[in-house]
Amino acid sequence: MATRDDKRQDLRTRIIEAAEARIAADGVQTLRARDVMSDVGAALGGLYNAFEDLDDLVLRVNSQTLARLKVVLQAAIAGNGDPRAALKVLALAYLGFAQDNPRLWSALFEHRYAPGKSIPDWHLAEQTELLAYISAALRPLQPSLTDAALTLRARTFFGAIHGIVASSLAGRFVGVSGGDLAREIAEFLDLLVSGMAEKEEERG
Amino acid sequence: MATRDDKRQDLRTRIIEAAEARIAADGVQTLRARDVMSDVGAALGGLYNAFEDLDDLVLRVNSQTLARLKVVLQAAIAGNGDPRAALKVLALAYLGFAQDNPRLWSALFEHRYAPGKSIPDWHLAEQTELLAYISAALRPLQPSLTDAALTLRARTFFGAIHGIVASSLAGRFVGVSGGDLAREIAEFLDLLVSGMAEKEEERG
Numbered sequence: 505m506a507t508r509d510d511k512r513q514d515l516r517t518r519i520i521e522a523a524e525a526r527i528a529a530d531g532v533q534t535l536r537a538r539d540v541m542s543d544v545g546a547a548l549g550g551l552y553n554a555f556e557d558l559d560d561l562v563l564r565v566n567s568q569t570l571a572r573l574k575v576v577l578q579a580a581i582a583g584n585g586d587p588r589a590a591l592k593v594l595a596l597a598y599l600g601f602a603q604d605n606p607r608l609w610s611a612l613f614e615h616r617y618a619p620g621k622s623i624p625d626w627h628l629a630e631q632t633e634l635l636a637y638i639s640a641a642l643r644p645l646q647p648s649l650t651d652a653a654l655t656l657r658a659r660t661f662f663g664a665i666h667g668i669v670a671s672s673l674a675g676r677f678v679g680v681s682g683g684d685l686a687r688e689i690a691e692f693l694d695l696l697v698s699g700m701a702e703k704e705e706e707r708g
Numbered sequence: 709m710a711t712r713d714d715k716r717q718d719l720r721t722r723i724i725e726a727a728e729a730r731i732a733a734d735g736v737q738t739l740r741a742r743d744v745m746s747d748v749g750a751a752l753g754g755l756y757n758a759f760e761d762l763d764d765l766v767l768r769v770n771s772q773t774l775a776r777l778k779v780v781l782q783a784a785i786a787g788n789g790d791p792r793a794a795l796k797v798l799a800l801a802y803l804g805f806a807q808d809n810p811r812l813w814s815a816l817f818e819h820r821y822a823p824g825k826s827i828p829d830w831h832l833a834e835q836t837e838l839l840a841y842i843s844a845a846l847r848p849l850q851p852s853l854t855d856a857a858l859t860l861r862a863r864t865f866f867g868a869i870h871g872i873v874a875s876s877l878a879g880r881f882v883g884v885s886g887g888d889l890a891r892e893i894a895e896f897l898d899l900l901v902s903g904m905a906e907k908e909e910e911r912g
Contacts, residue, residue, distance in 0.1 A: 533820065613878075616737065660872050660892045667871015668864055674817075688864045698906045699899030 516554045518544045532611035559617045569608045570630045590641035592693040595665045645700045720758045722748045728769045736815035763821045773812045774834045794845035796897045799869045849904045
């Protein structure tokens with residue numbers, strides 16, 4: 505027989521799934537607690553038994569999105585032995601994920617938490633874990649960087665590739681088509697990888 | 709004697725100034741028509757005599773912000789004769805502008821227009837004009853690019869630098885301090901410029 509905890513866990517799972525479906529369809533901006541609870545056929549108050557608040561629910565959805573992104577990045581670099589290609593492979597996998605999941609991907613960056621609410625450490629740790637893929641891809645290209653400099657450089661690379669993807673997908677500036685975007689990102693990373701090789705050579 | 713048109717123009721100017729001050733202080737997210745009109749001491753309905761709607765008002769503020777950014781970029785590249793340095797100079801000027809005007813700068817990207825409302829051509833032209841600074845800085849570094857490829861590459865560079873600045877200033881990922889950020893952007897552009905030199909050498 506299902507215990508009270510099992511039932512609570514089951515409701516949590518169903519609420520996360522419903523919120524994820526709504527975000528995937530309409531974006532995080534218009535997510536409303538009453539719609540989600542209506543989707544799972546439970547009273548509005550049930551949300552606050554299962555989660556702290558709507559922000560907490562969005563965090564859980566974002567956490568699942570990061571886990572999916574991780575699977576995509578892992579699959580992309582698995583079996584890729586060329587260190588000069590790893591960054592490009594990661595960047596193109598990131599672009600593909602954003603194109604395939606535009607609203608879930610946007611929710612990672614766009615959701616505004618209630619004022620004073622900070623992102624919990626467990627979620628920051630999930631973000632940091634993904635940055636580690638970039639650090640690992642960068643290490644053989646810039647062997648002279650210290651660990652701290654490598655971590656900073658990984659964030660810089662993430663910001664750059666994210667920025668290229670986000671500017672284009674947001675369509676604020678004149679759009680770039682999907683194929684152009686992939687080719688541009690690949691060429692941009694070729695420039696960076698060539699530049700890194702040159703710097704390391706100079707360094708000797 | 710002030711004509712009706714003069715008065716209308718004066719009210720428009722005062723409303724834009726009030727909206728700009730509110731956005732600079734609190735961000736575009738919380739901008740409310742009633743607060744702005746209360747700031748200028750006019751009735752709420754006056755907003756809709758002077759502007760189409762609140763989106764139209766935000767566009768005017770964003771237009772002024774772009775004009776200010778243009779002045780900053782122009783000043784940064786004036787008298788800088790080294791084409792290898794021009795991109796770096798532009799990027800650091802962009803970072804400085806974002807750091808000095810965080811909320812006005814965010815409003816350029818964050819404001820969500822009403823569904824179905826598209827950004828007018830005159831505002832897109834203002835954005836394109838700023839991208840031309842990047843194209844001009846890139847041209848001597850990648851002389852083999854066609855005009856179309858150069859325009860696309862300028863957007864890619866903008867997206868990358870904007871992404872690095874935005875990821876850091878938003879503080880979503882573990883923060884990068886101001887000094888680190890400027891150094892990182894400078895080193896990132898050094899890598900790109902070295903990579904571009906190498907590519908052009910290979911080509912020619």
